[in-house]
Amino acid sequence: MLDNLTNRLSRVVKTLRGQARLTEENTQEMLREVRLALLEADVALPVVREFVARVKEKALGEEVISSLTPGQALVGIVHKELTALMGGDLGLEAGELSLAAQPPAVILMAGLQGAGKTTTTGKLARWLSEGSHTQHGRKTGKKKVLVVSADVYRPAAIEQLKTVAGQVGVDFLPSDASQKPETIATQALDHAKRHHYDVLIVDTAGRLGVDEAMMREIRALHDLLSPIETLFVVDAMQGQDAVNVARAFSEALPLTGVVMTKLDGDARGGAALSVRHVTGKPLKFVGVSEKLDGLQPFHPDRMAQRVLG
Numbered sequence: 001m002l003d004n005l006t007n008r009l010s011r012v013v014k015t016l017r018g019q020a021r022l023t024e025e026n027t028q029e030m031l032r033e034v035r036l037a038l039l040e041a042d043v044a045l046p047v048v049r050e051f052v053a054r055v056k057e058k059a060l061g062e063e064v065i066s067s068l069t070p071g072q073a074l075v076g077i078v079h080k081e082l083t084a085l086m087g088g089d090l091g092l093e094a095g096e097l098s099l100a101a102q103p104p105a106v107i108l109m110a111g112l113q114g115a116g117k118t119t120t121t122g123k124l125a126r127w128l129s130e131g132s133h134t135q136h137g138r139k140t141g142k143k144k145v146l147v148v149s150a151d152v153y154r155p156a157a158i159e160q161l162k163t164v165a166g167q168v169g170v171d172f173l174p175s176d177a178s179q180k181p182e183t184i185a186t187q188a189l190d191h192a193k194r195h196h197y198d199v200l201i202v203d204t205a206g207r208l209g210v211d212e213a214m215m216r217e218i219r220a221l222h223d224l225l226s227p228i229e230t231l232f233v234v235d236a237m238q239g240q241d242a243v244n245v246a247r248a249f250s251e252a253l254p255l256t257g258v259v260m261t262k263l264d265g266d267a268r269g270g271a272a273l274s275v276r277h278v279t280g281k282p283l284k285f286v287g288v289s290e291k292l293d294g295l296q297p298f299h300p301d302r303m304a305q306r307v308l309g
């Protein structure tokens, strides 16, 4: 049965109550519970190991040892470290996208098929065109957004983006499955420049698994487009597998951020911790619904709370 970290921790806190000091033994017991709970929340094993080592180091430090309530102090450390690992230490504003390019600012969407790229392209387009995002603490104006699909392998993909663009009321540049993805990208960039778009979002093909041809292709698109944001879209439900996919993408591409989708499902969100760890890049948004308004800026503390359960 799934037992969450909060339950596990509160049990340990109870057993620690009345014990004036943290000992090597009761600290180990606590860390064992943390480790199990994180694995159950789908955090990848290497990430769990490093996390536990960090918590242990802090726990054996002065602060906790001298604390009157060592159990509570440990819980505090776990929460703080989780938040930090989620990117709470980056000092980034939630949902901040870097768009300070000579327009058009290009956003390249990367990820496996089914991760939610096309849906997220629509959500981001909506977010930007409505001007509902903040940039360095202030609301920025509505952006003129163009979307294009460079997915020439799945015949329905281009149609899907067209539908999504229509639903959110942004411009869609038609492309054709007979074209090369590079040609589509070049034409889209040219069109966006000529028609003074602020932002061009390029949706790309995904495969069911990571493959070399796909990585070569998206790298070529990256070289052509020089995107200011290269966002890796990953499905929270992927759990432990997310870590390998994230590694492959971050090795192939200079990612600037991550969007984690399907957090409205019952995923515990541990994948967020793994993906953040492997890519070293901030999670910028989370997808919380199939609907096109289901996009939220990523808040490290909220995600830490979700993993804690």
Ligand code: GDP
Pocket: 111, 112, 113, 114, 115, 116, 117, 118, 119, 120, 206, 261, 262, 263, 264, 265, 286, 287, 288, 289, 290, 294
């Ligand atoms: P793509 O192949 O990466 O372009 O993925 P799609 O955008 O087509 O999404 C795949 C499926 O996931 C679709 O059925 C979407 O409606 C669904 N989806 C995408 N994002 C979310 C999300 O945040 N929550 C939920 N529940 N479903 C989502």
